[in-house]
Amino acid sequence: MKRHSVVTLAGHVLIPALLLALMPETVHAAEETGIDTGNTAWILVSTALVMLMTPGLAFFYSGMVRKKNFLGTMMQSFFMLCLISIQWVLWGYTLSFGADISGFIGGLNYLGLSGVGPEPNGTIPHLLFMMFQGMFAVITVALITGAFAERMKFSAFVVFAIIWTTLVYDPVCHWVWGGGWLGNDGALDFAGGTVVHISSGISALVAAVVIGKRRGYPGESMPPHNLGLTLLGTGLLWFGWFGFNGGSALASDGLAALAFVTTNTAAAAAALTWVFIEWALRGKPTALGAASGAVAGLVAITPGAGFVGVMSSILIGIGGGAFCFLAVEYLKPLLGYDDSLDVFGIHGVGGIWGALATGLFASVGAEGVFFGNPGQMIPQIKGVVATIVLAAVVTFVLLKVLDAVMGLRVTVEEESMGLDLSQHGESGYNF
Secondary structure, three states: OOHHHHHHHHHHHHHHHHHHHHHHHHOOOOOOOHHOOOHHHHHHHHHHHHHHHHHHHHHHHHHHOOHHHHHHHHHHHHHHHHHHHHHHHHHHHHHHHHHHHHOOEEEEOOHHHHOOOOOOEEEEEEHHHHHHHHHHHHHHHHHHHHOOOOOHHHOOOOOOOHHHHHHHHHHHHHHHHHOOOHHOOOOOOOOHHHHHHHHHHHHHHHHHHHOOOOOOOOOOOOOOOHHHHHHHHHHHHHHHHHHHHHHHOOOOHHHHEEEEEEHHHHHHHHHHHHHHHHHHOOOOOOOOHHHHHHHHHHHHHHHHOOOOOOOOOOOHHHHHHHHHHHHHHHHHHOOOOOOOOHHHHHHHHHHHHHHHHHHHHHHOOOOHHOOHHHHHHHHHHHHHHHHHHHHHHHHHHHHHHHHHHHOOEOOOOHHOOHHHHHHHOOOOOOO
């Protein structure tokens, strides 16, 4: 009994002493590496959250198409997770974040992730920073698919996606976040209003015009086949957006918390705005309207999530819901284009509003017009215009070349059959 007490006492004394002796070395090692474990943990989670947004987008989009195009629509988003992940590792990351070349594009010093390892990039491992940014590239090109849903050949889309990401997304990403001219000029884009949403939204509009309308549109009724899937997708997007915006602080700190709150608040405000507008105009609030409004708010707050206060995020959300509603319900019929799932109306218009609103409402880490700095609007407008021009020109030329070389659209018979069977030989529903 006495021996047991001695052993227990020794354990109670020696083990803590041993741990205390080891602690200074452990802390010193962490200091030497420059990597903060709390920040690293948060960005690991954020990366996974942003990855989840692409399957979420697949649900969001696929619920809005006709059931004969359900799997084909999901496949477009899912396949981007595979294709762009490889493009990013091989050359996308270096073009975006490699050594700056004339403010326009990154150099090839990170080609094939050469020199990208566990060493610090800020306070997180370089590999983790690369992976976090790669998930943004994945979803950006996937967003465009909603514009030409139900009518584009899968083979043409795959070629388009990899070239578009290389020629549009990677340069714009470098302009803003990789040491390029827009970031150096003072443009504010916390998590991708310009880089992600304007580039994809403008490209979507061009694609809808070049590829042409769905056969039967607008005379034939083409209602969503499963709005439950769209609401599920909305929830996954909203959930993932906390990593999209909150993770863009690149630290587990107060700035991430601010982005977390402004993201949720703007999404809620925009959803309410959209629903109340359609309720007033049509007498009934719709689930599709609530989902569309929430995504519009998420888009609108993205560029300013860490730059604006919570009260400002309400106003940004209200603007996002109202402007995107007007674009979808009135601008599209007026101009007559067939953006099947309203990518331009929500991401293009919402992204433009968000970028400009950031210049108006910025008050954290930067000042906008309403906080004494009217000059902030200049780089914001430059960013919007430059991104519109690059995305529109490259997308137009690329689609025209691909149409001449391999054709963009499925045949009349294939479109009538649906993309599930004609492009993939399977069906989403086998009753």
